[in-house]
Amino acid sequence: MAEPPRTVDHAIDRPPAIAHLGFKAGALLGALVLLMVASVLFLLHARGAFDATQRLVLVADDSEGVVIGMDMTFAGFPIGRVRSVELAQDGKAHINIDVPTKDARWLRESSVFTLVRGLVGGTALRAYSGILTDPPLPPDAVRPVLRGDSTEEIPKLVAAAKDLITNLTALTASQSELSQTLANLRATSERLNGQRGLLGMLFGNERDAQRVVATLERANALLARLDGLTAKADAQLFGAQGVMPEARDTIVQLKALLNQTGASLKKVDAILDDAQAIAGNAKNATDDLGSLRAEVEANLRKIEQMVNELNRKWPFARDVEIKLP
């Protein structure tokens, strides 16, 4: 819009004429009214004035940090808004929360409510529903709220830190055991860097360290002698005239002897086989003798029967006289 010149004299003497003044003023007024109505409606909507809600009362020992209008969240999403906080007759804080009906499905009979106050930021009111198949939370339900306050841990933390610092101070004091240990360690390390090094540090005096060195030297000499002894033993054992070649010859002879003994044993085996066969034959013969004896006995019985028959049939031999009484 082209702006007319606005000198004072001009404004006073000849007011600038504006084309379509009524329309323009009406448009501006309309814009103002429209913006105001839209803003009011938006704010009412933002504050949940148009949402159907159900009431939930949370009972807390301490409502510190709870402010009107703060959100109650479920899984990070706001599902309710604190409408009022009041001190009830039982001395506990009753936090009245409006939960929109469409979001109330997340709250169940078994839901748990917590009031957590962090070090940074405001207090957070959270709802947890572990079992979503439980019956839904009825309107005007009263539930306890669990309070978790990170700042309540601070005094304990400070006390623990104080104890720790006291112990640390005692540890690092000039007469403390740690300090003395460090002094000893320093003396030890100095001794370690001394002429006798580790031995001097281990024995604490020069004389003992020297004796250990002398012992080591004697051990070295002993080892040298042992070396010579080993060489001689080697010659005795494995030399041309040593024990091992003779032992090898002896073993060869023993092997030949064992072969001969094996042949002899085979012959003995054959003899034993023959003896076993003879014994088998004797057994068979004994069996045959049994049957022969049975046959002889049968024949003898037949002969006896026949003799008896002959005796019975032979008239002369029989006394057939009948003697009468």
Place this chain on the structure above:
Amino acid sequence: MNLPAGELNPAALLARRFANWLLGWWRIVHIGAVVGVMALSRHSYGRAQRREIARHMVLDTAPVLVWFTLLSSLICMVIARIVVATALSYGLTQYALEMLVRVLVIELIPLTAALFVAVRCTIPHGAEIAVLHQRGVLQAQRARGIDPLRHEVLPRAVAGLFSVALLALLAGVVAMVLAYLVTYGFTTWALAGYTRTVGRVFDRVVVVVFLLKTLFFALAIVLVPLGSALTDDTRSRISAEVRGLVRLFALLLLIEAVSLAANYG
């Protein structure tokens, strides 16, 4: 009162200056009350009067509407970007949006709109009235039976109030849209959360303080220059304007301090 200042002792001089200061404020308040009563009276809106008010409304508001909206949008974007980037670096993004709405819409926009309208319209209006007053035009009108307050002052005052209201409301809406865009970008998924945040920020107390603050800002920037122009007897026009500016900024500061105390005290 009419003695030269050089003939008074310092205490009396101080008392005289204080009395003048108090009298100046009282006259402004009195004129404000009279103009307020006129503004609420049905007889102030005759046909000619309505036309005069409409003319001032269009002249005061329409030319600055686009410029002010663009300027406030630019400032809002810069501040929003700074706040969001800072909140991101400290890991406090959940508070960034709330802070933006509070800083921009509740604190910054009404003050900016009031200052803009004051510099662009109401202080020049005060100068015009001062010229009319010095030239005796107002007295002549009074002699003719025309009330200069109703004829000259009321249209300018109503136009100033209207201008502050429209600019503050428009810039506030634009600032809220820009805060959302800067924070979330061109997406609609965060609209529900943003609406909720705005609802949380604008609780009853904040809304009342915001409305009262904007109203008192508008009254201050309208009535102080006009009242100063009508009541100041100083012959020097520049001196009267400077005095009016000092009064205006002192009053704006006071209103801002009271509103801050009411919101966060």
